[in-house]
Amino acid sequence: MLDALLQGLFLVLQWTTTLALMLPFIYNMQPVEAFAFLLGMHSVVATTGDVTSILFGVPGEATTAAIILDGHAMAKKGEAGRALGAALASSLVGALIGAAALALAIPIVRPLVLTFGSPELFMLAIVGLAFIASLSAQGARGMLRGFLAGGLGLFLAMVGQDPQAGVARFTLDTLYLWQGLDLVPVLVGLFAIPEIIDLVVRGTSIAGNVPAGRISHGALEGVKDVFRHWQLTIRCALIGTFVGITPGLGGAVAQWMAYGHATQSARTPEERQRFGTGDVRGVLGPGAACNSKEGGALIPTVAFGVPGSTSMAILLGGFFLLGLVPGPDMLTKHLPLTFSLVWTIVLANIITVGACFLLLNRLTALTAVPGHLLVPVILVLVFIGSYTSNSSYADIVVTLVFGAVGYFMVLAGWPRAPLVLGLVLGKIAENYLYISVARYEAAWLMRPVVLVLLAIAIGVILYPAFQAWRARARKEAHA
Amino acid sequence: MHNRASLGLAIAIMVLAGWGTLSALAWPWKAKLFPLVIGIPLFCLAAAEALWIVFGRRGTRQAAADFQLSTDQAPEVARRRTAIAAAWTVGFFVLIVLLGFQIAVPVLVFAYLKLQGKEGWIFTTVFTAAVWAFFYGLFDLLLHLPFPPGVLLEWLG
Structure with missing residues (x-):
């Protein structure tokens, strides 16, 4: 757990690398001990990654970038304590819901997952993108920019060797780009560099001129926010669980979909404008979804032997190392072990959240440190975090390029969230689109679930327009 | 300033999408399917944004649900x-x-x-x-x- 805490805080090693490095240590362990060891680390890394995202605007993990938008904005307003309290409490609630889903949902989820083929999974990716693109900015112009950013993300995801024909696409004749753009250097550049520039421009601490004593306060308020917005927290946790269950989508998608849903919870366009400037609901949504997806992701891994992500595939390797075969046996012969996974997630999250709360005052005090002391330290962490993705200077070049892109996007008022989601979903979406067309030709478009998902995507796009029309109608009725 | 930045981004995306689409035409269909599906609409969207900036009505800036740069300094x-x-x-x-x-x-x-x-x-x-x-x-x-x-x-x- 200490390893997860350090890793989340210092964005150093790729999480999957650490998980793979830890595999040899489980040879001499009992299955319950082995999974407590692996899953205990894995299930809390997003929680600790939230800390750097909120305090410095530097994503500790690819799965903790969405929380920056409102979490770091709260820190800049002197509400770091409240933001951290909300993030930690919502992630605990999310983890508990994910664990409960793991315990309860296996018999229910099996038929649902089996009805999803490549066409449905492709449409699910499109729904996710439509969701965030339409909700991350105001009006038709904002939506255009949201879709532009999302399209750019999908385009950038094509960089590298194409998985079907082996063609090197958009690699600029460099070997580094053959494997595609690594998510960590891109995210670190896109989010951290504009924050660093802004910190230098302001010439103050992160929390500006807010009195130092006030910054640590409000953690309890953040915890209360979870209960004030309990329906939103639970809904976002369920979104995370569902994304976790769905093969191939992963945690980075879960948090953005939850953020999109949190934005959608605003009743009026004016209320929605508060998102991105420090609305606690923008912290609760991604916080809850990020940890609930772990329980969800274990469902297909344990019950069907189908890992939904790289880390789950490594965990599946752990099953085989211990002589266990995932599948129906896990629900009968090895049921106690399956329940031990549930308890591991619950206990690891309780202990981590408790430890973070103990350190909260010290952590939030960092937002009162003068900017000129923080900037070089953050730069060091950003460059090391980026470099260690592939141990290549090209990683840092990618960070610098995307730092410039992120800065100009912020300057132009373009949302960065759709770009990230497009980049995350691009490879998955291309794969599913290719399989759909190759197998069904155009007939995949007529599958019932595809049509339902298409209707949802259109509904998501039209919803902000409907909301604006309803607000106008109400105003006119009052006048 | 934000309009100039937006125009710059839109033109950069037009160039990128145009180059991507033209490059993709030479590839086998397995490799070009997705670049064409994404590249063509992306080019059109970027062109729409550029035209909107050049010919559209100049209104107040609409902020994205995202981090905003500080405006405290001159x-x-x-x-x-x-x-x-x-x-x-x-x-x-x-x-x-x-x-x-x-x-x-x-x-x-x-x-x-x-x-x-x-x-x-x-x-x-x-x-x-x-x-x-x-x-x-x-x-x-x-x-x-x-x-x-x-x-x-x-x-x-």
């Missing part, structure tokens, strides 16, 4: 400080390539605190030593991360 001060921040960032990268992380980290921290932060010699030295000890202890001693020595040091042998 524009010329903000521009100068932005250039300074960019120079430090790029300068640190150059230092890393030339000297390697192990030397570039203390050099950056010391130089930044002294030149940018105008801190005293003792504080700067102690702070730099603390950051270097943290860097060396965590990343080198504990995690054994491989940091190359730097081009200049390799050249000097």
Whole structure:
């Protein structure tokens, strides 16, 4: 757990690398001990990654970038304590819901997952993108920019060797780009560099001129926010669980979909404008979804032997190392072990959240440190975090390029969230689109679930327009 | 300023999408399906954004649900400080390539605190030593991360 805490805080090693490095240590362990060891680390890394995202605007993990938008904005307003309290409490609630889903949902989820083929999974990716693109900015112009950013993300995801024909696409004749753009250097550049520039421009601490004593306060308020917005927290946790269950989508998608849903919870366009400037609901949504997806992701891994992500595939390797075969046996012969996974997630999250709360005052005090002391330290962490993705200077070049892109996007008022989601979903979406067309030709478009998902995507796009029309109608009725 | 930035981004995306679409035409269909499905609409959307900026009505800026740059400083001060921040960032990268992380980290921290932060010699030295000890202890001693020595040091042998 200490390893997860350090890793989340210092964005150093790729999480999957650490998980793979830890595999040899489980040879001499009992299955319950082995999974407590692996899953205990894995299930809390997003929680600790939230800390750097909120305090410095530097994503500790690819799965903790969405929380920056409102979490770091709260820190800049002197509400770091409240933001951290909300993030930690919502992630605990999310983890508990994910664990409960793991315990309860296996018999229910099996038929649902089996009805999803490549066409449905492709449409699910499109729904996710439509969701965030339409909700991350105001009006038709904002939506255009949201879709532009999302399209750019999908385009950038094509960089590298194409998985079907082996063609090197958009690699600029460099070997580094053959494997595609690594998510960590891109995210670190896109989010951290504009924050660093802004910190230098302001010439103050992160929390500006807010009195130092006030910054640590409000953690309890953040915890209360979870209960004030309990329906939103639970809904976002369920979104995370569902994304976790769905093969191939992963945690980075879960948090953005939850953020999109949190934005959608605003009743009026004016209320929605508060998102991105420090609305606690923008912290609760991604916080809850990020940890609930772990329980969800274990469902297909344990019950069907189908890992939904790289880390789950490594965990599946752990099953085989211990002589266990995932599948129906896990629900009968090895049921106690399956329940031990549930308890591991619950206990690891309780202990981590408790430890973070103990350190909260010290952590939030960092937002009162003068900017000129923080900037070089953050730069060091950003460059090391980026470099260690592939141990290549090209990683840092990618960070610098995307730092410039992120800065100009912020300057132009373009949302960065759709770009990230497009980049995350691009490879998955291309794969599913290719399989759909190759197998069904155009007939995949007529599958019932595809049509339902298409209707949802259109509904998501039209919803902000409907909301604006309803607000106008109400105003006119009052006048 | 935000309109100029937006126009620049839109044109850059048009160029990128146009280049991507034209390049894709020469590939087998397995490889070009997705680039064409994404590239063509992306080009059209970027063109729409560019046309909107050039010919559209100039209204108030609509903020995205995202981080906003501070507006507390005068524009010329903000521009100068932005250039300074960019120079430090790029300068640190150059230092890393030339000297390697192990030397570039203390050099950056010391130089930044002294030149940018105008801190005293003792504080700067102690702070730099603390950051270097943290860097060396965590990343080198504990995690054994491989940091190359730097081009200049390799050249000097």
